[in-house]
Amino acid sequence: MKSSCSKICALLESFLDGDLSVEEDASVAAHLQTCPGCRAEFESERLLRNSFTSLPELSCPETTTRLIEKATLSRQTTRVPSYLWQRGIRQLGWRPTAAGVAALAAIFLLLLYPTSHRDPETNGPYTREEILVARQEAKLGLILTFHKIGKSEKEAIGGVLGKRLPQAIRGSLQKVLERSEGGQG
Amino acid sequence: MKILPVIIVLILLFSSSDEIYGQEVDVTKLPGYVDLERIEIPTEAEDITDINVGSSLLKMAADSKENGDSKLSALLSQIYAVRVKSFEIDDETTATLRPHIEQIQQELESEKWERIVYVKSGDEMVTVSVKHDNEKIAGLMFIAFEPGSEVVLANIVGDFDLAALTGLVLGFSDGELEEILEDLDSD
Numbered sequence: 001m002k003s004s005c006s007k008i009c010a011l012l013e014s015f016l017d018g019d020l021s022v023e024e025d026a027s028v029a030a031h032l033q034t035c036p037g038c039r040a041e042f043e044s045e046r047l048l049r050n051s052f053t054s055l056p057e058l059s060c061p062e063t064t065t066r067l068i069e070k071a072t073l074s075r076q077t078t079r080v081p082s083y084l085w086q087r088g089i090r091q092l093g094w095r096p097t098a099a100g101v102a103a104l105a106a107i108f109l110l111l112l113y114p115t116s117h118r119d120p121e122t123n124g125p126y127t128r129e130e131i132l133v134a135r136q137e138a139k140l141g142l143i144l145t146f147h148k149i150g151k152s153e154k155e156a157i158g159g160v161l162g163k164r165l166p167q168a169i170r171g172s173l174q175k176v177l178e179r180s181e182g183g184q185g
Numbered sequence: 186m187k188i189l190p191v192i193i194v195l196i197l198l199f200s201s202s203d204e205i206y207g208q209e210v211d212v213t214k215l216p217g218y219v220d221l222e223r224i225e226i227p228t229e230a231e232d233i234t235d236i237n238v239g240s241s242l243l244k245m246a247a248d249s250k251e252n253g254d255s256k257l258s259a260l261l262s263q264i265y266a267v268r269v270k271s272f273e274i275d276d277e278t279t280a281t282l283r284p285h286i287e288q289i290q291q292e293l294e295s296e297k298w299e300r301i302v303y304v305k306s307g308d309e310m311v312t313v314s315v316k317h318d319n320e321k322i323a324g325l326m327f328i329a330f331e332p333g334s335e336v337v338l339a340n341i342v343g344d345f346d347l348a349a350l351t352g353l354v355l356g357f358s359d360g361e362l363e364e365i366l367e368d369l370d371s372d
Contacts (some may be wrong), residue, residue, distance in 0.1 A: 134245035141238035
């Protein structure tokens with residue numbers, strides 16, 4: 001491969017994206033007219049792109065979405081402080097102006113960051129659908145937990161604590177509260 | 186000394202950033218947390234229940250005050266994690282498990298958990314312990330150990346009102362809970 005060909009091949013991706021300057025664009029187009037090897041490379045790249053765009057769109061599973069969101073949010077929470085630590089705080093002792101700018105930038109970022117990820121509909125970082133799904137899962141988790149507790153109580157100690165353990169917990173708690181209220185009074 | 190106010194502002198900003206971003210809580214560091222990961226569910230065990238509702242899901246579930254069921258929303262915002270491990274045990278597993286159960290009981294005792302329910306019938310045992318943190322409850326630990334039959338370990342971590350929690354769960358019983366439980370039992 002000629003050195004000019006390797007330079008052109010390096011530009012093919014940008015050429016397809018339309019990111020080249022007018023001069024570079026013209027240069028690549030002219031080269032492709034005269035070089036069969038680069039033209040083949042260009043066609044192959046173009047076909048590959050077309051095959052991607054013709055693929056059906058798939059929705060991301062809920063769990064994966066949450067994992068990505070969780071990882072992204074946790075990175076966002078650490079990005080601002082580490083950025084300021086590297087660029088700002090170390091310079092504070094010697095450069096008050098830079099420190100002031102850094103502080104303003106921090107305030108600006110902190111004000112902008114949460115809002116940029118908020119869903120306007122729910123005023124929170126998640127969409128209404130995500131919240132409803134999470135709520136169902138959490139609710140089911142709680143129900144299953146107490147169902148398991150109640151069932152195991154029934155099976156293990158059948159009848160000793162009555163029908164459902166939460167009632168026993170509540171009874172015990174009420175006694176504790178009565179005792180503490182009595183003690184205070 | 187102009188630098189001092191700037192540093193103070195930055196410190197305040199950093200110290201409050203967790204709340205601003207709603208960063209995930211590290212439940213393992215909370216007083217109501219009991220490590221149940223030490224309990225390994227045998228692969229051959231039957232009737233396994235393994236529930237792990239983490240803080241990120243609960244935070245998401247509790248988000249927004251406008252999504253109806255404000256009672257549930259308020260409760261979920263007070264719970265950081267729910268962990269349940271339950272499975273059938275044979276005599277061999279019972280022997281392996283017993284030291285772990287005793288260790289958990291000792292830890293609860295040494296960490297000043299209050300045992301509000303204690304039932305012992307032969308070798309069977311059920312305990313419910315709560316960890317107080319000021320006026321709230323920071324954790325609830327349920328243990329049902331029936332040698333040769335089943336073990337249930339449940340840990341709820343949070344900063345919650347136990348009466349509200351039990352009230353809410355009892356509140357499920359009108360219709361919704363019964364329906365879900367019937368579905369579960371029929372599985």
